[in-house]
Amino acid sequence: MAQLQAAHFSRASTSKLAASLAKPASFKLLYWPINALGTTSREMLEYGGAKWENLSQSPDNWGQERLQTPFHVLPVLYIKTEDENDLVLSEAIVVEHYLAKQFSLLGDNEYEENLIKMFHNSSHLFQAAFAQGVTLCSPDVKERQLAAFLNNTLPTWIQTHEKHLHDNGNNGHYVGEKLSLADIRTAVAIEHLTLQPQAAQIMEVINKSEPLIKVKETVAKDPKIAAWRASEQGRKLTEASKAFFTNPPFASKPPPKN
Structure with a gap:
């Protein structure tokens, strides 16, 4: 390129x-x-x-x-x-x-915009925490790092986001009744986790959260996003992601044995 x-x-x-x-x-x-x-x-x-x-x-x-x-x-x-x-x-x-x-994904006023940006940032950091803590960690500590994610990071994220989603009526959106950056960012974070080798363990926990699954499904139903994910390019990215996360080339290496 x-x-x-x-x-x-x-x-x-x-x-x-x-x-x-x-x-x-x-x-x-x-x-x-x-x-x-x-x-x-x-x-x-x-x-x-x-x-x-x-x-x-x-x-x-x-x-x-x-x-x-x-x-x-x-x-x-x-x-x-x-x-x-x-x-x-x-x-x-x-x-x-x-x-x-x-693309008008920041709400209808400045307060809604800042709410959306806060929810967005939380899900961004959540996904980054998994990438740094699990995906890219050294193989010799991956099991311990995954346990910490499952027992601490994941339940905290779910608990805090469920509260905000319930406050908005549990309608598949964080703010109001229309799609926002926060909705897409959270849905992407969940979809990202479904591509991991540890997906079964992670999704067993997330699938119990009706509000978060509703956000994921609401975003997936958008016609243009659905068409992109189903396109040849979208499918190739999904398959390449699964292979990448199984053996990430940028992952840390275990320390040499004495």
Whole structure:
């Protein structure tokens, strides 16, 4: 893949660039060819009916190509604006907030927006905790790390999110009665866990939470998101994810034996 050069952000005439950013014409999203931190952005781009291209970063070339990204991490969103500017955003949460604003997924007022961002951030950190604590940990401590996740991180996340979902009427949404960034982010986190080698143990717990399963099912029923997941590209990402998480190439290695 010929990666776009985006090691630095545009700085000049930021007021004009802000106006450009508010009027995107098309997008390119660079991420690994799996379902992980880039998945929420992919699904929002589909939900919003955007013109976009899914760029897959090969781990084989990452050593050099990471230098062409702002923080040497993925995802990166490349934006072609209506006035022909080429802009870039990096960091998953920033990209997701931007896309959510573009596609009216941040509620109807500032209070709803901040509620949605809080629920979104909680589920983002929850998924990241699993990735760092279990997926990418050294094999010699994986069983202990998984137990900690199942006994502490997972039940705490479920308990706190169930309360907020009950407060909203247990209707499959965190805020109001329409789809939001928070709904999609939580659904993606759950779907992410279904792709893990430990999925049976994890989903045995999550399936007992009617409110969270309702969010997952509500997002899955959205026509555009459902079509993306069922597409050839979506199916390939799912299968590649299962293989990746079985033997993650970036996982920590056990310490050498004395």
